[in-house]
Amino acid sequence: MIWNPPYPVAEEKILRTVISADTANEADDPFAIAHALLTPILDVKAIIATHYGIDRHADSLERSYVKTEKLLSVMHYPGNILLHGEKAPIRYHEALSEGTVRIVEEALSGDLLILAFGPLSDIAAALRAEPSISSSLHVIWTGGGDYPDGGWEYNLFNDIEAASYVFSSGADIIQIPRSVYQRLTVSFSELYLRLGESETGEYLLSQLFEHSLEPGPRTSAIRSGDSWILGDNAAIGVLLSPRASSLKEINAPSFSPEGRYIYNERNGKIRIAERLDARFVLEDFFSKLRLQPMGKWEER
Secondary structure, three states: OEEEOOOOOOHHHOEEEEEEEOOOOOOHHHHHHHHHHOOOOEEEEEEEEOOOOOOOOOOHHHHHHHHHHHHHHHOOOOOOOEEEOOOOOHHHOOOOOHHHHHHHHHHHOOOEEEEEOOOOHHHHHHHHHOHHHHHOEEEEEEOOOOOOOEOOOHHHHOOHHHHHHHHOOOOEEEEEOHHHHOOOEEEHHHHHHHHOOOHHHHHHHHHHHHHHOOHHHHHOOOOOOOEEEOHHHHHHHHHHOHHHEEEEEEEOOEEOOOOEEEOOOOOOEEEEEEEEOHHHHHHHHHHHHHHHHHOEEEOO
16 A cells, blocks of 8 residues: 655655554654555555563554554545554564564565664564575664674663664665654644644654653753654655665674674674754655545555
8 A cells, every 4th residue: 555646756756665653663764664555666565563661551553553553544545554563672583473474574575674663673573583584674773882892771771682683684774873864853833834734744744742741851951841853754754765865885793782883894884874964854744644534544
């Protein structure tokens, strides 16, 4: 299922895509999911709701599923693409989730893009189950600390073992580290003015404001109370225009228990985003929200 916009899109540019998102972790994931669904070069085969650790909420997977379900309803998405992913970090792994099974199935059918907005548990579990799919996987992940040292970063710390496994798998990876995705900062005032013109925008705004008043954001030193970071939208940004981002190829690191990068020559290459045109990405998102009623969902 893709969104068919009121402008032409070349068939050759359309990418088979799966989204893995810890949607209920905080307020930016729904923005990124909506952006991906409204990007017509992405033929989204599945959205996998995944966990955001088990310390804060033992049922974080189910919370992510319910919040994603609400977003799809608000967007009047006609298909049934939502699946449960891994419910905990892979060190607790018991059986393959339905989302992990879908990744394997889709990757065995050919090249597959995975947009990962949370921990890499779903992808690591799929690679463990079927290592051969590494040659078909193209992963864009918003996560990991700043280069060259690394360190604490939320998506990484919710499953460090999974990140190391995926990075050593040989899959094609674009990593967008914290210092880059945090550049997608936008004020509440701009969001209020730009998002209030559509049903999807109004929902995104309301869930953001609701989350911003929860105890965590209210007391966080990195939250001003009048702006937010739409960090996960960066994953769509690196796809939209090669000239809007700068990617550097390096040997894929692994991760220490503290999240620091461990460099070795055994892993293959990955690309890391060093720069991203945040305003380009945000303006594309705002424009697609306004265009949503002019397009339509189309079965593929």
